[in-house]
Amino acid sequence: MASIDAVAAPARGAWAGGWYRFSRNRAAVAGLGIILLLSALALFAPWLDRGGPTVQHLDAPLQGPSWRFWLGTDQLGRDEYSRLLHGARVSLAVGFFTQAVALALGMAVGLVAGLGGRKTDALLMRATDVAYAFPDLLMIILLISIFGASVSMLVLAIGLVSWTTIARLVRAQVLALREEEFVLAARALGASDWRIARHHLVPNLLGPVIVAATFGVPSAIFAEAALAFIGLGLPPPAPSWGRLVTDSFSTMQVAPYLAVSSCMAIALTMMSFSSVGDGLRDALDPRTRDRRLLPQAQPEHASHTEPAAERKAA
């Protein structure tokens, strides 16, 4: 079986080269650094906060930034800095796990459709059409209304409306890769569909998929904010960035600093993920690697990722 693994080499080479190209992109590396930093802040929030995110100082509501409260306090006198830190946990979790759900679903559907027979393919792709056409916002509102608002429900709901793009992307890649020499070779050597998928297809199509997911993370964080504004946010008192920015809305004329700090947090995250996404695309996506082929037609599986996800946010 060693011979089968040997022909998988192109993919590994692409990864190593990808990392090299990525590391040369200063903006992307900076973005990655910020994401790692934010993740660390989120992870260690309980040790880094100042007094806890839900402790109320009823004697000091809506205070501006000061030495005691670095970023000021909200209506109940809670320390905005601590709430932002803890909000990062919720929002980043929503962002990451949402994309994990979307990736898992999208990869599964895309792989099965790409590798399966004509009938399976047609069936799955028509189902994908329906899911794509179904209004995202409605699906999320209905699911949350039925099952109640919680982090896991939110992740599931947003994930459930975000997988279609990835499924189409994966299917198209599989269809293209299926005819590549190394896959044909593996098949000739008697590898099963599953083995081919695992060893040859997945490593090769992971690049574009990860790029799509990277852009999806801030969209999910944004969607959470929009849902909070509509009244379908996570239950209090756990702070999320969406909740903080929504709460800052009604106090904007009284305490504008609350809007500033929560928007800054979201902006920083957004910017980091965008630059990492751009960097990854340049580094991993074979289409941009080989510029001679640009611009490439992707009618059915064009990169709808961001607008499709942002439809929720709008």
Place this chain on the structure above:
Amino acid sequence: MRLSITWLRPLALAMALAAVTAGLACGGGSDGSVTNELSPNQELRVRIAGDPSTLDPQLAAFAEEISIVKQLYRGLFTYDQNLNVLPAVAAEVPTIENGGIAADGLTYTINLRPDATWSDGVPVTANDFVYAFQRLFDPAAGAQGYYFDFYTSISGAAEFAYDEGGSADGVGVTAIDDDTLQITLAEPKPTLPELLALWPAVPLRQDVIEAHPDDWTAPSNFVGDGPFVLAGYAEGDQITLEANASYWGGDEPTLQTLVYKIIPDDSAALVAYQNDEIDMTSIPAPDASRFEGDAEQVRFPQLETYAIQYNTQEAPFDDPTVRQAISRAIDRDAYVSVVRGGVGTPTTSWLPANMPGGDPSAGQGLGYDPEAARTLLTDAGFPDGDGFPTFTMTIVDDETNRTTAEFLQEQLRVNLGIDMQIETLDESAFYDRYQVGDFQVTWSSWFADYADPDNWLPQQFGTEGGFNVLGYSNPQVDELFAQAATEQDREERLALYDRAHKLILKDQAVTPVFHPDTNYLVKANVAGLATTALDAAPGDWFTTNVRILQMGDSVPPASKP
């Protein structure tokens, strides 16, 4: 029936005060630029938060609907500024003395003003009321609404509405002649004149409704008998009312136009007010401190009580001691000042003090006292909150409710060491569960339909009460309610309710926290605004009093045409 009038005296006093305060606030513009001259442009622009679901007076139930419908119709009676019942289409208020009410209290004979007319010039007759009441109890029309059951003491009404073999002709409202209406009751209803002054009991035009069954409330088809007529309705944008040229009531409005601007968002409405696009708007709680004491602020108490409500059937809240401990653990002063921006009155009483039968000292033995709260919780078997199960407060997801729940959560954690979770639902999902008592703890309010404990206690706290979602049952309280229902002497009746009220508070069937104030900004040139505690929007019972004054030299902020 002098009773019905004197009932409202104490309330009236408070209302008169509120009216005076409002008048003062409006009179003295901040820049002193308002003159005493009437403005040539007699237009009042009011903000409403959303489209009314209906303009059918028999179905209207929510603030924006009631506010508009009140301007479009006049019923048999109306209120004066002290909420005394006055005749409107009726020639006089019937009493036993003037022969309008039979000695057994079951038959009302009401003479109508011969000069009352509809906006198309047709006289208002007794038959318009007969039709309206038959429609009110019709399962295909009025009996789909919220208020028909206020009037089911009318004979034949319940049978028709509840589909128990009744019919439109069986409803005990008949026209003796064009100007004489007779109402027959199945059981005495001392509050009937008050109820007949409310919007669901107005006359309706059979010919108009039958000609346009689906859109008789459209501006093109509308015919009313109130001081204003419906002139235009742009969905989602604004509703325009104009003075009714053939109005007959003696309180002809000075205003020529009433505009209801639909602005969904509270903060955006405040901006619209600041830009002089609307003449009045409510002040959102976070902005309250900015406008406290502002010359344009109009603030007066409402007959409304916010309370923590429990499912008293299930542990641990089946134990009154636990509920008492919670009551003693809530710092109501801090609540009102922080969450409500200082707008409202902290309370331990379910009945507002300014209501008949209200008592400011009620429940004060269970006010904020963390020490005592911990002792009570220990008595209940949970020293320092140990062993107290984590429980859930279920609320409608809006910002004030969320902040409230977070506040209460922290109070209970700090003062009692118990852990409350918060569950947020949208309105429909919440009330779906609330109505069947499917919650542990919740946060809700009761707002007066009319100012009497009759509207505040038996339905909420009686074992068989229609709105008793608490599962609360106290035989002593039930007994007092039964006595009060048949008690003819007012003082005695209120005393019975007072005893029941205090038992309920001792049990802490609910934990009252505060009575809200209506807190509005009203432009300095709006004069004559008279508010009552029953207003859906400030002054909406007396829109006919309102006049727009000419502004002086100083020009108001530029507004776009």
Place this chain on the structure above:
Amino acid sequence: MAAYVFQRLLWTVPVLLAVAAITFALMHAVPGGPWDRSKQLPPQAVENVDHAYGLDRPLPVQFGDYLLGLARGDLGVSFRSHNRPVSDILADGIRVSGTLGLLALALSVVVGVTLGVAAALWRNSAIDYATVVFSTAAASVPSFIFGMLLLVLFTANLHWLPSGGWGTPEQAIMPVLALSALPAAYIARVTRASMLDVLDQDYVRTARAKGLRENVVVLRHMLRNALIPVLTIVGPLAAMLVTGSFIVEELFAIPGVGRTFVTSVSSRDYGVIMGTTLFYTFVVVVANLAVDVLYAIVNPRIRYDSYG
């Protein structure tokens, strides 16, 4: 090509049916009904009103009835808006949201493409960095915050613009700005990236080598190719914009279909939920088809055979 388009259009019917069925099932699975409001309707009234609207019938019967109505073009009536026909509500809302959305789309394309092209041509210049900052800021400030900022500035303080409503050009300015910020940022990013890709393509170098003037090169050769990826995202963006934005419409008191949609869900106004959902679905499907067709027109290398 025509056969392909026809096939795609035909396929819209089963998609709409599937979406209708899913929506119908889910919306009835949501707890609470249209009469569960802050005031409690007497139980008898609930029975009467359920009967009046046929809500007391089994769900499959209601759904079948809805489909029959749909086939006749009857979308039912709203429970919450004095029995207005859903088709009227939709027609009014679409007119408003459509106008707002197309204005926002036009603005975001103009701003986005201009910024994107400028940023790519003068790479690493101040313009480039400004574009990055703009697109990050516009993409990360939620529209309700941006909208409120505009309101506080231009209405509450400067008194230049009306706070909301719909009908005059002044009333359109702030909502169009608030709505187009995010798509403009997105278009700017995509344009910049694809312009950079095109910049060092052979045909661009060739054109330059032939001595063509720079603006001719930019316009005729680069932009035409660079805008193809932009075209793909404009389709979904258009669908998103013309179907209305709840947040912008809510904030600026605009009677559009986005507001109707979200409030219908929270008020369980079943007929309106179904109507708006089907409308949304239709717009998404058509927008995608339009993009694919346009794509084929600008890029002759693409050929459509059959669908599936």
